Every structure is written in C-alpha cells, then in structure tokens.
Amino acid sequence: MDQEKIGVFISTLRKEQGMTQQQLADAIGVSNKTISKWECGKGMPELALIVPLCHILQISINEFLSGEHLLENGYTEKAEVNMMNLLQETENSKKKSRSSLLAFGITVIIFLFVVLYSVITNMGISMNMLFVDMPTLLSMFLVTALFLLGTNLGLPFFDSFRIIFGKKKSVSIKQLFQAKSAIKLAKITFLGMGFLESCISFMAIQPMGEGTLLFTGLSISISIALNGILYGLIGFLLLLPIQVRLEIMYMQKQEDSEKKTEDDAE
Template sequence: MFEIDKERFGAFLLELRKEKGYTQKQLAEKLFVSDKAVSKWERGLSLPDITLLGPLAEILGVTVTELLQAQRISEEKTLTKPEVDALVSGSLRLSAEEQEEKRLKQRKNMIRYLLCMALAGVEIWLLLYAEVGKEIFFTGFFTIEGLSFLFGAWFLLFARETLPAFYDENKINYYSQGPFRIHIAGVYFNNRNWPHVLRAGRISMLGIAVINPLLNFLLLKATGEVLWRRYEGYVCLAVVLCIVFIPIVAVAKKNE
C-alpha cells in the first residue's frame, strides 16, 4: 500500500513555497489556515486536510498527484494503473488519518470540558459545605453557569472548525448552526478569524463557568450582602461583557 512520506512531502512543499516566494504566513492566508499548520506540514509532523490538496496544488503550480508523490512529473510520463491505485489508496489513508486526528482532538476537548465541570462543581460544593458563600446561589448565578457550560459545549465540541467558502467571498456578520447563532454588528466572520473566534469562545465560556463561583463569593465579601443583592444583575452583565463579548470581538476584528 502506498503511504505518503510526511518528511518527503514537507521537503517538497518547502521547495515549492520558496520557488513561489511565499512565506509560511502568506501561504497559510491563501489556504485560510494558520502558519503553524504550514510549519507542521513542512517539518513532516502532519499532512494537510485532504480537502486542501486541490487548492494547495493550484497555489503552488503543481498537480495533486505531484503533491502526493512529492516530486514533479514530466508531461510525457503516464502513470500506470498500479501507480494510480497506489495514489488513490494513499489519499484514502490520508483521509483516514485526518478522521483519527479529529477523533483524538474531540476526545481531548471532551476531557477539558469535563474537567471544567468538575472544577466548578467542587467550588460550588466547597462554598455550600463551608456555608460561607451560600448567598451567591441565586437564579442569576445558576443561569450564568448553565449558559456558560451550554455555549462552552458548543464552542468546544460541536462548532465547525471551518466556515463555508462563501464566508470568505462576502461580508457576513452572523453564523448559525442548529439552534446556536452568533451575530455581531460590524464583525465579519471568515476562515481567517474563525479559528480565533472559536478559541476565544472556548476559553471565555469555560473560564466564566470555572471562575464564576469564586468571583461571586469574593464580590459578596467585598461589598456585603445588601449591596450584592442590589447590584448582582449588573455584575453578571459586566462579567459576560468583559470575559465573553470583548475577547471575541477583539480577535475577530484583529484577524478579519
């Protein structure tokens, strides 16, 4: 069975990129991936997604076959049936490796999510057990916790890693997937900023879920129960604004 030599592929990719005069960042921008991904390909640590082979070959001025074989093929040369079969099997193997990498990544994300839930649960249990912060447990508190874990699960486990091509061709300031929808006026989503938006959403949503119990407890002790009851709604709004909305808008605009 034909197997793609990652090191040979990376060396060939590096050669082609330098011939075209592209930096890793410039090539990454054309493919809507990170320059770290291009660096990994060139160092033989990983291979590009099978859906990127066509665009990558076109940008570098070679055929997909030449990419897979990691060498230029003269126009006079005709591939034999065994060679074609080997390339097809190699492409299928590449696709299988991609699926396995995605499964491993999904598993790691699930572990991170469960760890955050466990940590938040321990915090809540300690506050209840010690009976020093039970005043913070009002409807708004559990609403914040629930929404944080709900949207955190979407960002971490269910959100698509890439957007459809028409997002890169048009200025679109919303994204919807099932019941979830992101709509930010003045911010346009595309495959350049989408990975950063996902990362910011994951960190901010699960970050809120983890720090919310401790933050509420500290604010309660700092302001007293009377003031806390009066302004708890504003505090929740400020937390969401500072920890969720602002980071997502910032990274989206920066990488737009």
C-alpha cells in the first residue's frame, strides 16, 4: 500500500466534506495529531478504525486501500491487487518478526558468554574447566520436560515454535492460550531449576588447601556453581520474546473473535 497516496486521499475527502482534522478525529475517536500523521503518509489507521473512517468519508475499503476513487470496471482488478499487497506485507511482517526474535536470542547468548568469559579470565581460570556443565544442564531440561508433560503442555510447547515461525498456518484461540501457557511454564521452570541447581552446588562446596590454592579452588567451585543460574537466565531470556509474541497474537485473536461476534449480533 502507498501510505502517502492514501494520506492525500484522506485529506482530499475530508476537505471535500468541509471537515477539519479535529472534527474527523472526534468522529472516529482519535486525536487530530493522528489524523495529521495519516494525511502526511507517516502512518495508517488501525484495522478497527478503517471501517468507520471509510463510512465517514463515504468510500469503500477497496477505494481506501487504493488511495483513489475506483470505476466499476476496474474495481475487481484493483481489489485483487490490494489483496496481494496485503498478503505480501503480512508475509514481510512475519519474516521481520522472526528475524528480530533470532537476533535478540543470539545477542543475549553472546552477551552472557562475554560477561562469563570476562569474569573467569580475570580470575585466571581456564574456560575449559567451566564452559559446560552437562549434568546440571541435563537435569534442568529433564525437570522442565516432566513439568510440561505432567500438565499436558508438551505438545503445545513444540507447537508454539511452529506458530511463531509460521509453520502452523491455522491457529485457534485455544491453541494460542495453550502455547503461551507452555512457554511460560517452561521459562519459569528452567529458571527455577537453574537457581536450585546453583544452590545445591554452593552447599556442596568444600574449601580445601590454604592461601592462593584455597582462593583458586573456591573461585573454580563458585564459578561452576553459578552455571545453573547462567543456564536458567539464558533459557528464560530466549523464551521471553516468544511468550510476548504469543501473548500479542492471543490478544489479537480475541479482539477479532469479539468483533466477529458483535458483527454477527448486528
């Protein structure tokens, strides 16, 4: 869609009806600054506002999306073009969202490992000794999986990734609710297990030696004990944007359902 063209079209129709920006804004329940932004091509009305706006300006939705009055013989052809443009914009939006999630996750992981590397290097400890604590990691994954299976959220957990990355085409409100609940449970469980594993590791620390040897031994033990918290935070932060995205999709689905119910009632 050409936002600038649509903006000029809105401005022209408003002036033809002798309305000010404030009068049009009051009619559809927005501010005059919002109307000004639309007319300057710097934004588009929300979906819920397009129908009342078209009603006030006395145009069809197809004409609004085209940014011009349409003759009868070109109406169907223009409708198809507008539909293809909307589908393309939706696909581009999904790709942008997936790229943002991936970039966020990679950034978080890199940041945490840089911090960990800096701390450990300053202690004079080899990274090979502390980089991966497989027993801790496996126990965290195992308990999280048991929690998901015990609450019948195992399948919704995997479905959530298919929904976010566009592999699952048709999604109901119930499926979105289950998916976001599964991600939330996994996120909290993984983080909680990380802290629990670190607490157990701290309790098991046995100071040995004296002087420099004691300090080095304690540093290594403490760093290893912190692995649980580190893994928990990484898992929590990686799942957080997925949960937020599912929450947004869930609310949008609810709004669409409520609007459809209201339209059917009318």
